[in-house]
Amino acid sequence: MLGQEFRAGLSLPIKTPPRTKAGIIDLITEEAAITAAPGEELRVEMAVSEGALVAQGAPLARLRGHPQIAFVAPMAGRVASITLRPGHRLGEIVLFREADGGRFRHDRAAASSGRDEVAVRALMQQAGLWSALRSRPFGHMPRADEKPAAIFVMAVDTRPHAPDPSEALKGKEEAFARGLDALTGFTEGPVFVCQSRGANVLSDASNGRLRIVTTGERHPQGLAGFQIHAHFPAGLKAPVWDIHAEEVAALGALLASGHLPETRLVSIAGAALSESRLVRCQPGADLRGLSYGAVRPGNHILLSGSALDGHEARWLAPRDRQSTVLPRHGQRRRGHWFGAALSRAARPLPIIPTAALEQAFGAALPAAAMTRALASGDDETAVRLGALSLLEEDLALADYVTAAEPRLSTMLQGILARVAAEEG
Amino acid sequence: MIRGIWDRETVALLLLAAIMPMALTFLWFGGSGAIGRLALALIVAGLWHLIFMLARAQPPSFAGAIAALAVAMLVPEELGMLQLALGISFGSVMAELVFGGWGRNVVNPATVTLAFLGFSFPAAPWPELVLPIAWAAIPAALIGVGFGVMSGRIVGGAVLAGVFALAFGVEPGPVLPAAGVVLVLLVCDPVASAATGGGRWLNGLLYGGLVVLFMLAWKTAAPVQIAVSAALFSSLAAPLLDEAAIGLWLARRRRRHG
Incomplete structure (x- = not known):
């Protein structure tokens, strides 16, 4: 039974060339931008204007309703352009690198012990670390005063060619422990640390509220959604947060020194590359800069995220730690109009319950019942089966496997939006 | 961003590939009569798929060929062409196409065709399956389960x-080979059977139990008739079994997570 749980999931044949011999490269791109995560609406008030010189970690914009939550500069540089969409919604704030901007030091005096929850919360919000947290149901940045029922620290990532979080934590063990300690102050519930077998991110749960979850190697076991579904389902009254382990280490470093770490570990992979890379770059890095010199000749697509759940983008999205470069196939041969009409008339296309479908859901829930509930817009059943713990990215594998049309992840988004609207 | 291959037609083609051993054995031992029945079933089912494609914009499916093959193998003998065509039309239309095609149906169209013909023409004798077809059912089940298009749990149950x-x-006695052939051809259809882990075990157990029950209590029935009737009932019960399995799963989760 236990063995079966570890074996659940799929290993995917997604091609990428071998990694460079150089190991992990430090690569700060000349341009970087802060953007909103796909699907997230952030109404902001600008704190700087175009042309201003900013330090790394200095606030660029603040949330309109909650000015204590800031979005900070990913590197020292000059504000090149600010794009806001209607309603003051954050589009992108682009920076050009200028090393003499320096580093911004946040006032950590009140929070440095890590014990005072209110001070830690305020520090995270003003230092731009708040957006590293993600709250379920609905998957947005938590409200300023939200109390989670549990927190999941993801020290595992099974997405194809994702960087290994335990690699990112090497040398930062102390900061990670400090951050984890501060994180436990946010909740009265448990804090789960998910790690893969053999990775000793955390060996003993000395703190009584820390729980270690060991996951298997196959996708989607390393996604926060399925771990939350298995160990502490999120509910409307009991939000569950998840955060990447590297961001926990960043919190620890912030508490210790007042400085935000300058880089994160990012992997660049994909079939259109001549070599895969593992780099340390700033958040919001320019994807073209990251893959520069490693792309094969020809048309290609740059994705922020993995080949499964990535979005075509220019900048690394806020919570993403990988970029995928895929060849862009010339104009898809247009099928016959009759075939197109037939397949459009049959949407949503029926999905046959096979073993592949079940494994795409990590064998964690009744997959056929879930896909049926999603396709028919049966919100109640989907919620009963655990839709509130899941997000778009969790169904990306099922979308890939079944070639569902319309995508299951899109339909899940619709259900979550309806539930959110009902809740007001 | 990238798309996989496990759409409806891939599954249908894999199922078709899985039952190929049985189909070839059937044609080898059945001779021209078998080929004729198969051709007729394919033509009638294909015609209805064509009509529904033109009238209702439903994409035709290779699953129609699987149903036609099952009908050709298991249909009562000594039926005229008209009677056969009538039965295949009824099964294909009423059990599959009116629901929107394969993938949305409740009961396997071949099961409905066979039950319909069995009830309508009770005097027609059911076929005696030659033993090699039953042996061929074993590799068929292995291929199907190996590709994940048939459920090992149903077979296991x-x-x-x-x-x-x-x-x-x-x-x-002679019921065992017939029950095996029907298990692979009709009961293991991923659409018409239960779709949850527990439900699949129950589905297999129910089918096996019904076969045994009919064998003991229904003395006048032929082996294929017993198996087809059991397949029909277990297929009708599949949604109920799924519901029970999901209810159990939810109760377990509620106990664990509150």
Whole structure:
């Protein structure tokens, strides 16, 4: 039974060339931008204007309703352009690198012990670390005063060619422990640390509220959604947060020194590359800069995220730690109009319950019942089966496997939006 | 961003590939009569798929060929062409196409065709399956389960029921090969069977149990008739079994997570 749980999931044949011999490269791109995560609406008030010189970690914009939550500069540089969409919604704030901007030091005096929850919360919000947290149901940045029922620290990532979080934590063990300690102050519930077998991110749960979850190697076991579904389902009254382990280490470093770490570990992979890379770059890095010199000749697509759940983008999205470069196939041969009409008339296309479908859901829930509930817009059943713990990215594998049309992840988004609207 | 291959037609083609051993054995031993029946079933089912494509914009599916093959193998003998065409039309239209095509149906169209013909023409004798077809069902099930298009749990449940019956001294006789062939051809259809783990075990057990029950209590029935009737009932019960399995799963989760 236990063995079966570890074996659940799929290993995917997604091609990428071998990694460079150089190991992990430090690569700060000349341009970087802060953007909103796909699907997230952030109404902001600008704190700087175009042309201003900013330090790394200095606030660029603040949330309109909650000015204590800031979005900070990913590197020292000059504000090149600010794009806001209607309603003051954050589009992108682009920076050009200028090393003499320096580093911004946040006032950590009140929070440095890590014990005072209110001070830690305020520090995270003003230092731009708040957006590293993600709250379920609905998957947005938590409200300023939200109390989670549990927190999941993801020290595992099974997405194809994702960087290994335990690699990112090497040398930062102390900061990670400090951050984890501060994180436990946010909740009265448990804090789960998910790690893969053999990775000793955390060996003993000395703190009584820390729980270690060991996951298997196959996708989607390393996604926060399925771990939350298995160990502490999120509910409307009991939000569950998840955060990447590297961001926990960043919190620890912030508490210790007042400085935000300058880089994160990012992997660049994909079939259109001549070599895969593992780099340390700033958040919001320019994807073209990251893959520069490693792309094969020809048309290609740059994705922020993995080949499964990535979005075509220019900048690394806020919570993403990988970029995928895929060849862009010339104009898809247009099928016959009759075939197109037939397949459009049959949407949503029926999905046959096979073993592949079940494994795409990590064998964690009744997959056929879930896909049926999603396709028919049966919100109640989907919620009963655990839709509130899941997000778009969790169904990306099922979308890939079944070639569902319309995508299951899109339909899940619709259900979550309806539930959110009902809740007001 | 990238798309996989496990859409409806891939599954249908894999199922078709899985039952190929049985189909070839059937054609080898059945001779021209078998080929004629198969051709007729394919033509009638294909015609209805064509009509529904033109009138209702439903994409035709290779699953129609699987149903036609099952009908050709299991249909009662000595039926005229008109009667056969009528039965295949009824099964294909009423059990599959009016629901929107394969993938949305409740019961396997071949099961409905066979039950319809069996009830309508009770005087027509059911076929005697030659033993090699039953042997060919084993590789067919292995291929299907290996590709994940058939459920190992359903097969396991049915085998378990058979083993129980044997342990209690039930003599299987000629019902065993017929039950095996029907298990692979009709009961293991991923659409018309249960779709949850527990539900699939129950589905297999129910099918095996019904076969044993009919064998013991329904003395006048032919082996294929017993198996087809059991397949029809277990297929009708599949949604109920799924509901039970999901209810159980939810209750377990509620107990664990509150």
